Amino acid sequence: MRIRATLSLSLAALLGLTACGSDYPLGAEQEAAAQRGDTSLQGAVTAAGSSAQGPAMDAWRAGFATLYPRAQVQYSPDGSGAGRGALLAGAVGFAGSDAYLSEEELAASTEVCGPGGAFNIPAYVSPISVAFNLPGISELKLDAATVARIFRGDIALWNDPAIAAQNDGVDLPALPVSAVSRSDDSGTTENFTDYLHAVVPEIWTEEPDGTWPAGLENENAKGNAGVVSTVAGTVGAVTYADDSAVGDPLGRAALKVGADYVPVSSEAAAAAVDLASRVSGREDYDIALDLDRTTSEPGVYPLVLVSYHVYCARYENEATAAVVRAFGTYAVSAEGQAEAAEAAKSSPISPELSRQATESIASIEVGDIP
Numbered sequence: 001m002r003i004r005a006t007l008s009l010s011l012a013a014l015l016g017l018t019a020c021g022s023d024y025p026l027g028a029e030q031e032a033a034a035q036r037g038d039t040s041l042q043g044a045v046t047a048a049g050s051s052a053q054g055p056a057m058d059a060w061r062a063g064f065a066t067l068y069p070r071a072q073v074q075y076s077p078d079g080s081g082a083g084r085g086a087l088l089a090g091a092v093g094f095a096g097s098d099a100y101l102s103e104e105e106l107a108a109s110t111e112v113c114g115p116g117g118a119f120n121i122p123a124y125v126s127p128i129s130v131a132f133n134l135p136g137i138s139e140l141k142l143d144a145a146t147v148a149r150i151f152r153g154d155i156a157l158w159n160d161p162a163i164a165a166q167n168d169g170v171d172l173p174a175l176p177v178s179a180v181s182r183s184d185d186s187g188t189t190e191n192f193t194d195y196l197h198a199v200v201p202e203i204w205t206e207e208p209d210g211t212w213p214a215g216l217e218n219e220n221a222k223g224n225a226g227v228v229s230t231v232a233g234t235v236g237a238v239t240y241a242d243d244s245a246v247g248d249p250l251g252r253a254a255l256k257v258g259a260d261y262v263p264v265s266s267e268a269a270a271a272a273v274d275l276a277s278r279v280s281g282r283e284d285y286d287i288a289l290d291l292d293r294t295t296s297e298p299g300v301y302p303l304v305l306v307s308y309h310v311y312c313a314r315y316e317n318e319a320t321a322a323v324v325r326a327f328g329t330y331a332v333s334a335e336g337q338a339e340a341a342e343a344a345k346s347s348p349i350s351p352e353l354s355r356q357a358t359e360s361i362a363s364i365e366v367g368d369i370p
Contacts, residue, residue, distance in 0.1 A: 043319040044072040049083020049096030051223040052242035059343035081185025095310040098187020100288035116313030119286040124307035127269040130253035132238040143256035144199035175236035183220040198293035244344040258296030268301035270347040285360035328361040
């Protein structure tokens with residue numbers, strides 16, 4: 001099966017059916033941008049995947065449209081697993097994923113991406129919040145063991161001694177704990193379970209996975225927005241979600257790291273990424289990162305999500321490859337990262353990581369896929 005994410009017929013229709021034959025289907029703003037943008041890049045690419053990346057992707061698409069008003073990227077936030085599956089099926093030009101491709105997925109990707117397969121580029125960094133709905137309480141201190149027991153259903157009430165011992169002076173209610181997990185295959189779930197398995201493997205015995213463990217029954221909802229909405233409407237509920245999706249009235253947990261409790265912040269998440277190393281055994285252009293979940297470094301928040309753009313190393317169509325290269329380069333640039341941070345409260349990747357990502361994206365080639 002070969003990649004089919006070439007120039008979209010829908011774009012051609014869009015360009016052709018606008019009022020008065022306009023070349024700028026998004027209206028006056030796009031037409032104004034065309035006067036200062038690069039109109040030589042033309043075409044459309046579709047993508048799908050991570051819902052956590054949704055707000056950042058909207059910001060990137062808007063900024064990209066200003067720079068390249070005749071090019072278009074469409075994105076469907078269907079979840080990381082769905083995005084990777086769509087890429088491996090040749091249904092999209094690239095995927096957004098909160099987990100890098102597994103070895104099995106890398107091997108399968110050669111069918112649609114050629115012998116070089118697909119590769120991972122870190123584009124979006126955000127802490128995962130343990131978010132809860134307890135009126136009057138905006139922050140709790142929790143260690144990994146307590147978080148694991150909460151989501152295993154071993155802690156039934158919010159005034160449980162394990163929570164109270166870490167939160168002296170907080171008037172904890174005798175409310176039932178209602179844990180909410182993701183119903184879809186989610187990179188956020190994979191990162192959350194990876195953290196618990198790495199830090200407290202004696203409690204969280206299940207291997208990290210994008211699907212919530214069978215047998216651990218609780219309420220569930222689809223996407224970051226779904227779990228946050230469910231918790232916001234349920235007093236006593238708790239979930240894990242990309243921090244950019246968490247707002248009032250929910251509180252957030254500060255996690256115990258070493259001897260201290262570290263609150264959620266973009267700076268603490270960025271510090272965790274700075275400690276990461278590359279996954280071994282990958283191609284030089286593949287920047288999959290191995291996070292140190294067990295760190296005791298001060299000021300580091302290890303429950304962090306590194307969300308990737310997953311590209312093919314080769315595309316059959318030059319126009320598609322050109323749009324993918326340009327969009328990918330913009331997303332990891334200082335400007336693109338700043339736009340994402342403003343829109344989604346994400347943590348910009350470091351200048352060095354941006355440089356490495358830009359070089360990897362530039363390596364995308366065009367050619368037949370056997």
